[in-house]
């Protein structure tokens with residue numbers, strides 16, 4: 001895939017269309033010309049969309065859900081604390097087709113539930129969502145991000161590796177449940 005930078009935009013050909021990114025959004029040139037609409041738009045995640053989002057997560061291999069932590073109440077609490085760092089991607093201003101939840105504890109950033117619906121993958125959307133989340137964490141003064149990904153998630157692991165997230169061979173991941 002060839003890329004070309006011009007006037008703050010990145011142009012590339014995918015699926016036979018000239019597309020370009022500008023200001024966090026991905027445009028399909030043909031549709032953009034025809035109807036003047038943005039194909040993909042990144043917006044802050046809103047709890048009002050919880051039902052649509054949880055439904056997508058439940059139907060996406062690679063997204064690890066944890067009952068109580070992903071309940072409406074818990075996600076609402078997470079969004080309240082991290083309202084500037086969690087995003088969705090909307091397709092044609094309507095359908096939510098991707099998510100990322102980033103948060104921080106004042107020291108480290110953490111990322112959960114990065115996903116893109118299968119029909120929209122390999123379009124650079126995951127990368128754009130991640131860039132948006134990273135920039136938003138930077139604005140909050142965060143220097144380092146950690147995340148977990150299932151070992152058997154080959155594509156997920158390629159994605160994170162390509163994005164510069166290294167496996168820490170010198171550490172063991174540990175956790176303990178402190179509330180039922």
Ligand SMILES: CC(C)(COP(=O)(O)OP(=O)(O)OC[C@H]1O[C@@H](n2cnc3c(N)ncnc32)[C@H](O)[C@@H]1OP(=O)(O)O)[C@@H](O)C(=O)NCCC(=O)NCCS
Nearest residue numbers: 062063114115116121122123124125126127156158159162
């Ligand atoms: C991982 C995921 C979010 C990637 O989203 P995406 O929009 O398809 O990713 P992008 O198009 O931005 O790809 C970025 C890079 O990731 C890698 N990548 C993505 N999909 C890939 C695939 N199917 N095969 C090989 N590499 C792939 C490539 O290096 C790609 O860069 P390139 O297009 O320049 O080759 C998506 O596959 C997904 O939703 N998977 C299910 C949920 C999941 O596993 N989430 C991550 C675990 S926490």
